[in-house]
Amino acid sequence: MGTAEPVTPVGQAAEGELRIGWAARSMPVLAGIAERFARERPLDGLRIAACLHVTAETAVLLQVLREGGAEIALAASNPLSTQDDVAAALRERGIAVHARAGADLQTYYRHIHQALDIAPHLVLDDGCDLVNVLHTERVELLGDVVGGCEETTTGIIRLRQMAAEGALRFPVVAVNDTRTKRMVDNRYGTGQSTLDGIIRATNLLLAGRVVVVAGFGFCGRGVADRARGLGARVIVTEVDPVKALEAALQGYQVEPMSRAAELGDVFITVTGNRDVIRAEHFAVMKDGAVLANAGHFDVEIDVRALRELASAVRHGVRPNTDEYVLPDGRRLLLLAEGRVVNLTAAEGHPAAVMDISFSAHALAAAWLVTEGRGLPPGVHDLPSAIDAEIARLELAAAGVTIDTLTPDQERYLRSWRLGS
Template sequence: MDGNSDRTAEMISWVDRDMPVMRVLRARFGSERPLAGYRLSANVHLLASTVPLLLALRDAGADLAVCGSNPMSTDSGVARWLGDHGMTVFAPGADDLADEHERLLAVLDHHPHFLLDEADGLLGLLHAEREKLVPTILGASVHTLTGVRRLHHFADQGHLRFPVLGVDGSPIKQIFDNEMGTAQSALDAITRLVNPLYCGLCVVVAGFGACGRGIAKALAHRGADVIVTEVDPVRALWAMTSGFRVMSADEAAAVGELFITATGSINVFTGSHFSRMKDGVTLANAGHGNVEIDVATLVDTASDARTVLPLVTEYRDGSGHRRFLLAEGYPVNTAASAGHPPGLMDISFAAQALGIEYLVKNASRLSRTVHPLPEEVEQRVAGAKLAALEVSIDRQGPEQLQYDEHLSFAPR
């Protein structure tokens, strides 16, 4: 083993120590082999913290092919390590394919029975370029809200031909992964790259869903002056009554110093906003893909561009105003930090793994639409995490159960 391989193995061992639920689940999967005989194609962030999930699926008996969901979050050492441990891996450092598109197609050409998709990278390409494989797909699991929303629209149009499990949208994903995890990893990444003084800094957070909500609260704890932009009136009101200033993006563009997108949508900040921004602002994305910030317009309107720090690009406009873009507009929390804390991903990945097991057992009787993560799966994951943390909780007694199950005024 060379030095790089040793470091990768140590890193994987380090994250595993904070993932006790995945260790228990992996042991059961190895014994029961619930995925034996099935091919599974996965499109995930290839970080050390993702390895326990992939090992659990492998140990469950799945014939597993994996590709990286984001070039900025693909650790080539991890990709090689997975390839050395019984998985077919398509990622830089593990193959000689030219680009991400080819790798996505290659993982589909594994002829999977089930798909595990970060958003809809595999599912979109399946229907666009590998539609002949659709009849053999028994089910899919989608991890992010962007993917879940798109699959809901797809299902509403009557195009979905197999059941999809929408992991995002479930409380156990939104609370721990989205709100807590994104807050920690996004601010960790921004701190590593540009090390701003958050206290007193005017930060604009676009979106007050679970991810944006966590980021806004974490910034407030650090003393930042947080402004929230939103398109949903309920979430905008929630932000305001949580103590944040709420503005339109146009208004916020003129006063912000650090801008963080967390919407899962496209072109949240565009040329009209860039033209209003102060000199020296920083732009970061903590949402989906690299489309929330209109990078193309930023590039096209720049009179000069240069890399000033690793993963920090300065774009100077015609009037000399500078915009500092982090991680080329890709999600900064996976591109420039270690990702979400393994202790939180222990919860999220256990939900994904149990969700795949649920799909395998129930796909034949599930309707062709997007299904929420079953409540019993959430309860099992939360109970297992509490047990690992040696935390005890109460149980309802017979009197309480009876009270909950009956109307206050029964008919005579």
């Protein structure tokens, strides 16, 4: 399907190596896994196709997989998050990288095809685009695939639908659904990095503003919590009554989007669904309202409807900020073209967060090719013992110690005969 993107300009790889080295300082768990993989070589002779954000943290993960013996080809899961200097550094290390910042949609899918040209045994995905292409356009490669891993809530939604329809042809580990990943990555990582992207793009003071968070899953909880911590008044919108109840009990104002649209100063979508903010919502928003998406795909804010409503569009009023002027003179500010704001307007999650998420990827890949080869096609949880191992390694790296059960306590928990 063609060759990898050229490395330009000269010197970019050196800049990428500096960025990768900085990230690696905050990823001690992956460093420990790399040492283990170098000894045990669990991925020896295996080919891995990955569709992930091309960032310094991803580079650290790929190096761990190489230590385990894998050959790797990488495509970007979002062209606006690609760090070209990191891509250049990875190519210098001998990893096939098919990605460049700002690639159009046609080029984006060409890169995914190029990554799949490796004829993978394992796939690592972030949003299910690679798995989708594999099942629709590259079916001749399915016979060699042992399994895969999925990083995002959006991807898991798509994979579960594939499995329900009998379309998914191999087992996929739901890395996103591990307790450590949901807690640290989805909640704390997304919460911090989303607001980081919004502040970088706008330089707004959030204290005293009304921030509308659409969706109160793990990511939405993190965004709402961080926004409240910065002094914002937070309104949550939800379609799930249980999540809406949780938001209300945590003290958030819960409203339908039709009402929240009139009240908000900043809107953040974190749902994994499309058209969460639509034309009827734009019609009642305040002048200067900010629109940001923290979901994986750029479908949560109906950008096409916004474009059709606008009488003028002023691109780049600030970096990653476009101003849509409505016929009545109101201005709505769209961040990062409606794409995932934390990776487009900022740098994504801190490396310490990705240390946990990518440790799950690395251990899941090794588990799939050793103990998980007999799994049927479908979406599978990572064994809880591996999840607990990641937490223990992270605590040890942070110098944190915890209690252990005494023999009497273990016997008590195993017995139903012992009571008060």
